[in-house]
Amino acid sequence: MxxxxxxxxxxxxxxxxxxxxxxxxxxxxxxxxxxxxxxxxxxxxxxxxxxxxxxxxxxxxxxxxxxxxxxxxxxxxxxxxxxxxxxxxxxxAPTNWHNEKTMVITGRAYNLEVYVPGFVAVDKIRQVGNLDTVQLYIRYNTTNITQIHRISVTTVGPDRELPAGAVDLGLIHPYGSWLYVHYTDEIVSTQA
Incomplete structure (x- = not known):
């Protein structure tokens, strides 16, 4: 129907x-x-x-x-x-359209490092409370879990200064000041 x-x-x-x-x-x-x-x-x-x-x-x-x-x-x-x-x-739809999943990682927005098999993208960032704790909504592909990515999250402020290869995640407001958040993605392992 x-x-x-x-x-x-x-x-x-x-x-x-x-x-x-x-x-x-x-x-x-x-x-x-x-x-x-x-x-x-x-x-x-x-x-x-x-x-x-x-x-x-x-x-x-x-x-x-x-x-x-x-x-x-x-x-x-x-x-x-x-x-x-x-x-x-x-x-x-391609045959692997349903193989992407999302995980939520909670941690401090500065110096946060996480290893994600089959990493695709960070879809969203959400600030938790009014400190520097954030939740990252990370998309990964279950058909590519042998490829391990190191995702490094950091903050800069008050000016947006993106290093080469960094992806901007937007702003958070910890401790009463605005900070830009970005991440870099590095493939650290590909196993056969």
Whole structure:
């Protein structure tokens, strides 16, 4: 049976994995930065068929219908200073789409070091209390657990000074002052 759910994302590049995907019926813009709600239709009798649905924003002209898979235009939205066509295309999800997991690591934002097999990315940081303790939401891939990454987290402030290869995680506010948090990723082991 077909059902509709609403997913929120930015129209300028979002990707969903949707079991039983049928189509996107509508897009409704929620702000002037291109954020929108997508009214997604799925069939709950076909949940074993997972689609990788990619949403994108083209410039002044609609996307070419010659793309594979073909794009489906949903209309236009305003993103900052220009209008663009919102479109999506769907294809079968890759066979390993469900192999990514998330772990939450809690520790001090300065000098935190963790080893993660199959590391993919740090998706989010959340400050715990008003000290320097943070939670890192770390994504890893279970099909690549022989590749061990050392993730080193540190803070700088008040100026953002990113060393080469560092990834910015944003700001925390410990002890009444603002600090930038970033991490570096180093592969330390790959076993056969």
């Amino acid at each position: 077909e059902k509709t759910t609403v997913l929120a994302a930015n129209a300028n590049g979002a990707q969903f994995y949707i079991p039983g995907f049928v189509r996107i019926d509508e897009v409704r813009q929620t702000d002037e930065y291109g954020n929108a709600e997508f009214y997604v239709v799925f069939d709950d009798s076909k949940l074993g068929q997972v689609a990788q649905v990619t949403v994108a924003l083209s410039g002044g002209a609609p996307p070419s219908p010659d793309q594979t898979p073909p794009p489906v235009v949903l209309g236009k939205v305003r993103s900052f200073d220009y209008w663009g066509y919102v479109y999506y295309y769907a294809s079968p």
